[in-house]
Every structure is written in C-alpha cells, then in structure tokens.
Amino acid sequence: MTTDMPGARSFGPLPHPGEPGPQPLLQVDGVTLQYKTEKHLVTATYRVSFDVYKADRFVVLGPSGCGKSTLLKAAGGYMAPTEGSMRLKGVRIGEPGPDRVFVFQEFDQLLPWKTVKQNVTFALQSSRKMRGRAAEEQAMRYIEKVNLGKFANSYPHTLSGGMKQRVAIARALAMEPDILLMDEPFAALDALTRRRMQEELLRLWADTHFTVLFVTHSIPEAVLIGNRILLMSPHPGQVKGELNSAGDDPVDPVSGRKLSDRIHEMLFADRVEEQEVVPHG
Amino acid sequence: MADTRFAVPRPEAGLPPVRAEYVKDVVAGQDMGVVQAPLTIWQRLANQGWLRKLLLLAAIALTWEIYAQQLNNALLVPTFSATLDALREGIVSGEIPEKVVSSLQVLLKGYALGLALAMLLTGLAMMSKLGNDLLETLTSAFNPLPAIALLPLALIWFGLGDRSIIFVLVHSVLWAVALNTHSGFRSVSNTLRMVGRNYGLRGPRLIARVLIPAAFPSILTGLKIGWAFAWRTLIAAELVFGVSSGRGGLGWYIYEHKNMLDIPAVFAGLFAVILIGLIVENLIFRNIEAATVRRWGMQS
Numbered sequence: 001m002t003t004d005m006p007g008a009r010s011f012g013p014l015p016h017p018g019e020p021g022p023q024p025l026l027q028v029d030g031v032t033l034q035y036k037t038e039k040h041l042v043t044a045t046y047r048v049s050f051d052v053y054k055a056d057r058f059v060v061l062g063p064s065g066c067g068k069s070t071l072l073k074a075a076g077g078y079m080a081p082t083e084g085s086m087r088l089k090g091v092r093i094g095e096p097g098p099d100r101v102f103v104f105q106e107f108d109q110l111l112p113w114k115t116v117k118q119n120v121t122f123a124l125q126s127s128r129k130m131r132g133r134a135a136e137e138q139a140m141r142y143i144e145k146v147n148l149g150k151f152a153n154s155y156p157h158t159l160s161g162g163m164k165q166r167v168a169i170a171r172a173l174a175m176e177p178d179i180l181l182m183d184e185p186f187a188a189l190d191a192l193t194r195r196r197m198q199e200e201l202l203r204l205w206a207d208t209h210f211t212v213l214f215v216t217h218s219i220p221e222a223v224l225i226g227n228r229i230l231l232m233s234p235h236p237g238q239v240k241g242e243l244n245s246a247g248d249d250p251v252d253p254v255s256g257r258k259l260s261d262r263i264h265e266m267l268f269a270d271r272v273e274e275q276e277v278v279p280h281g
Numbered sequence: 282m283a284d285t286r287f288a289v290p291r292p293e294a295g296l297p298p299v300r301a302e303y304v305k306d307v308v309a310g311q312d313m314g315v316v317q318a319p320l321t322i323w324q325r326l327a328n329q330g331w332l333r334k335l336l337l338l339a340a341i342a343l344t345w346e347i348y349a350q351q352l353n354n355a356l357l358v359p360t361f362s363a364t365l366d367a368l369r370e371g372i373v374s375g376e377i378p379e380k381v382v383s384s385l386q387v388l389l390k391g392y393a394l395g396l397a398l399a400m401l402l403t404g405l406a407m408m409s410k411l412g413n414d415l416l417e418t419l420t421s422a423f424n425p426l427p428a429i430a431l432l433p434l435a436l437i438w439f440g441l442g443d444r445s446i447i448f449v450l451v452h453s454v455l456w457a458v459a460l461n462t463h464s465g466f467r468s469v470s471n472t473l474r475m476v477g478r479n480y481g482l483r484g485p486r487l488i489a490r491v492l493i494p495a496a497f498p499s500i501l502t503g504l505k506i507g508w509a510f511a512w513r514t515l516i517a518a519e520l521v522f523g524v525s526s527g528r529g530g531l532g533w534y535i536y537e538h539k540n541m542l543d544i545p546a547v548f549a550g551l552f553a554v555i556l557i558g559l560i561v562e563n564l565i566f567r568n569i570e571a572a573t574v575r576r577w578g579m580q581s
Contacts (some may be wrong), residue, residue: 078475096478106472113494113577126480126490157578175480 391450
C-alpha cells in the first residue's frame with residue numbers, strides 16, 4: 001500500500017509484525033485537509049495516505065505544525081477532507097462517533113462535574129453502549145486496569161495530571177472502540193510521569209491489543225510506543241515514509257544507525273523549512 | 282551591613298564563592314518540639330469568619346444604640362432596641378410575614394418568567410448566528426437600563442397591580458441571566474464539546490449533558506445577579522405603588538409606616554429586606570455553590 005507513493009523507499013523488511021488482517025482497519029487515501037483561520041485558508045496536510053491495521057500502534061510523527069493533529073481530528077470526524085477519503089472498516093468517516101474514541105492532550109477533557117467513575121459511565125451511557133449496572137461494572141473494570149480503583153469516586157480536580165490522563169485512557173478503552181485516537185496525550189506531563197504513562201499504555205496494549213492511532217512530535221516516544229511510525233514533513237504535512245519499530249530503538253543493519261537517529265535525520269533534513277513554518281494547533 | 286554569615290573568601294570576579302560540602306543528620310520529629318499541635322480554642326474561634334463578622338455587627342449595633350439614644354429623636358433615627366421591638370411586633374402581629382409572603386410571591390413569578398425568557402433567548406443564540414446577534418444587541422441595549430425606569434411605562438401598559446411589577450422584574454432578571462448563561466456557554470472549552478460529540482451527543486443532549494453543567498458557574502452567577510436585581514427592583518417598585526396590588530409587600534410596609542411617622546417600623550421593614558436578601562444569598566445560593574461548582578473544583 002505504501003510503495004505506490006511517490007518517492008517511497010523501503011527501509012529494512014516491510015512485512016507487518018502483528019498478523020495483519022486481509023483488510024486495513026483505517027484507510028487514509030490521498031487526504032488533503034484545509035481549514036480557515038480569520039484571514040487565511042491553510043492547508044494542513046497534502047495528499048496523505050496510510051493504512052492502519054487491527055492491533056496497530058500506529059504513530060504519526062512530525063514537527064509542530066505538520067498537520068498531524070488536524071489529521072487526527074479528521075479521523076475523529078471533526079472535519080472533512082477537502083480531497084481524498086478516510087474509511088474505517090471500509091465505511092467513509094462522517095460525524096464523530098463512539099467507534100473512534102479520542103484521548104486529548106488537555107487535562108480538561110474530563111467532565112469536572114463527574115467523578116472518575118461517572119466520567120467513564122457518562123461515555124458508555126451517552127453513546128448508548130451500556131447502561132445501569134453493566135456500565136458501572138465496565139467502568140470499574142477499566143478504572144482498575146489503569147490502577148485508579150481507589151480514586152473511582154474522586155472528582156477530577158483532586159487528581160494529578162498523570163491520573164487525569166489515565167482516567168481519559170480508561171474512559172476511551174472502556175468504550176472498546178474500533179480505534180483509539182490519541183493526540184499527544186502525554187505531552188503536558190512531566191518527564192517521569194510521561195515515561196511511566198508510556199509504559200502503562202504498552203502494558204494495556206499487551207493486555208487487550210487495541211488499535212491506536214497516536215500523534216506525537218517526540219521521536220523517543222514514537223520509537224517506544226509505535227510498531228509502525230509514519231513520518232510527516234513540515235507544514236503542509238506530507239508523508240515522508242513509514243518505519244517499523246519494536247520499541248527498543250535497534251541499530252539498522254543496512255545503514256548502521258539507530259532508528260531514532262534515522263528518523264531525526266529524515267525529519268530535520270529540511271530544518272530551514274521547518275523554522276519558517278507558522279505553528280498552529 | 283557587615284554580616285558574618287557571608288564572610289567567605291572573595292570569589293573570582295563574577296563567580297560564586299567556593300564552599301565546603303557538608304552532610305548532617307536531621308532531628309527526629311519528637312525532638313523538634315511541636316510538629317503538629319491543635320490550636321487553642323481562642324485561635325480556632327478567631328479563625329471563624331462568621332464569628333468575626335458577628336462581633337463587627339454587634340459593635341455597629343452598639344454604636345447605633347448609643348448614638349440614637351444621645352440624639353433622642355425617634356423620628357430621625359430610632360434606637361436599635363426600638364427597631365428590634367418594632368420588628369418583633371411586626372412579626373408577632375403577622376404583618377411582616379404577610380408582607381414578605383406577598384413580596385416573595387410576586388418576586389418568584391417575575392423571576393421564573395425572566396428565567397424562562399432568558400433560556401429562550403440563549404437557546405436562540407446557541408442555535409443561530411442571528412439569534413446570537415439578537416441576544417448581544419438586546420442585552421447591551423437593555424442591561425444598562427435600570428428596571429425601575431420602566432415603571433411609568435409599565436403603569437400605562439399593565440395598569441396598577443402585580444402585572445406591572447412582574448414586568449419590571451422580568452426586565453431586571455432577563456438580561457443578567459441571559460448574558461451570563463450565554464457567556465458561560467461560549468467559554469466551554471472546545472475539548473469538552475469534542476468529548477461530548479465523540480460519545481455521540483448532539484443538539485439538545487449535548488446542551489443538557491455537557492454545555493449546561495460546564496457553563497454552570499456562569500449560569501449560577503447569572504442567577505445570583507438576577508436575584509439581587511429582582512429583589513432591589515421589587516422593593517423599589519412596591520414603594521411606588523405597592524398598595525394597588527391589594528395587600529402590598531415589604532416596600533409598601535415601609536412606605537405605609539413612613540406616612541404614619543412610625544419610623545422604628547420603617548427601620549424594621551428595611552431590616553426585613555436585608556435579612557431576606559442575606560438568607561437567600563447565604564443559605565440558598567451558598568449551599569447550591571457548595572454542592573456544585575465548589576465540589577467540582579470549578580470555582581474556589
């Protein structure tokens with residue numbers, strides 16, 4: 001799928017590690033995204049294509065302002081592509097829906113007027129996925145999974161940043177969505193907490209093998225979290241390539257360089273361009 | 282300022298002094314004297330805001346009593362004790378409670394109608410850009426207009442009676458509540474809206490389950506301001522034509538006793554106005570706040 005892109009070169013063995021199904025789960029095909037600011041029409045991404053398979057930890061990596069967050073919003077259904085298509089299980093993505101659950105970077109994604117448990121049941125009930133006892137049991141199961149059982153009845157404002165993000169992850173996982181959309185979920189955390197959260201996410205993945213589309217601008221995070229890393233060029237974002245990762249940042253036998261170094265080189269080869277980019281959300 | 286603590290060798294120009302390293306043991310908690318001890322009863326009492334305020338009020342009452350006794354002119358300033366007597370008399374005779382009930386009935390009608398209209402207006406503003414413009418234009422035009430200034434007009438339109446008062450009450454409640462609710466909705470973070478939509482909430486369900494609770498601090502502020510405006514407006518309006526509504530309210534009670542030169546009763550009426558204002562503010566709204574926005578950490 002990726003080899004037909006212009007200028008695509010393969011690094012190392014291409015076959016997918018986790019048994020890919022015959023059909024990709026999420027197909028992004030030639031997607032151009034544009035949005036309007038007060039004075040300009042901005043092109044965020046230009047003809048981006050990639051496929052996400054079931055149980056992928058698919059990381060979209062790129063410098064600030066490369067349109068990766070916008071891409072994720074489009075996958076969430078919050079904006080429509082001006083060109084190209086996005087399909088989930090073969091169905092074109094329209095409105096936002098509970099089959100694609102978002103985890104945001106901002107701590108205020110939790111409803112402050114609901115306790116930890118109520119935040120999770122809110123999601124289950126609002127989406128009409130579950131109600132009553134079943135919703136509560138499901139909520140508690142996932143709150144336990146992120147080790148917040150003791151805080152089930154706490155209000156979000158009493159929790160630390162890392163705990164809030166864990167609640168958001170528990171809420172998203174409890175929905176058992178087709179795909180989890182994570183928009184730099186650990187970017188606002190301190191370095192130590194971020195490291196712990198990354199490991200916790202991998203532990204949770206090992207547990208249930210969910211599919212996640214993960215946006216980040218941190219190369220170490222991408223190498224650690226992803227099994228597949230999509231590199232994007234600076235603004236407007238275009239695909240620069242896809243790499244495989246096993247999380248341990250191995251030395252590539254062909255080039256004799258570490259994965260993270262290769263990524264760094266690819267991303268920042270055109271550093272001058274990047275500095276001219278107007279950053280946006 | 283020669284300080285021996287800083288008597289160290291002069292450092293190289295621009296560099297900090299070189300100091301010896303040291304390591305020492307810390308004192309165990311029980312050797313430190315006090316680590317955590319309960320405060321004395323007086324210290325704890327002094328920390329109680331209500332007690333300090335009560336003492337202040339008592340001092341003011343005492344000053345009033347002394348001044349009024351020296352002045353010795355019940356027509357200008359009755360003593361504090363005479364005012365209390367008049368208040369007790371008014372309550373025992375059932376006159377003040379009756380006036381209070383009458384006032385509150387009118388107030389609640391006006392308040393409820395004002396809230397309903399504010400909801401309608403905010404709903405329109407949420408649904409369309411034109412509605413938004415309508416709300417902004419109307420509130421900026423009418424918010425600065427004191428409700429009582431509409432009384433003469435209300436008299437012509439609705440005649441003497443409750444309906445005129447309700448009209449001005451609606452005016453005093455509507456704009457404050459609509460303005461605050463609307464700005465509350467607009468300040469709901471985009472992330473929260475996206476979360477709501479992510480879980481399939483649209484239109485009225487999104488408003489009810491996400492926007493209203495998220496905007497609740499502003500809505501509550503609007504309700505409080507609306508209440509305060511309404512209460513002031515009501516008493517003022519009753520002073521002007523309370524008698525026409527048959528029974529009349531607290532404002533009329535004050536006006537009536539002024540005409541009879543029963544000044545302690547006038548003071549007693551003012552007292553009742555203040556008391557009800559305080560009760561609503563401190564009991565009702567304070568408790569709503571404690572159970573909602575402060576519990577949720579949305580307001581400290």
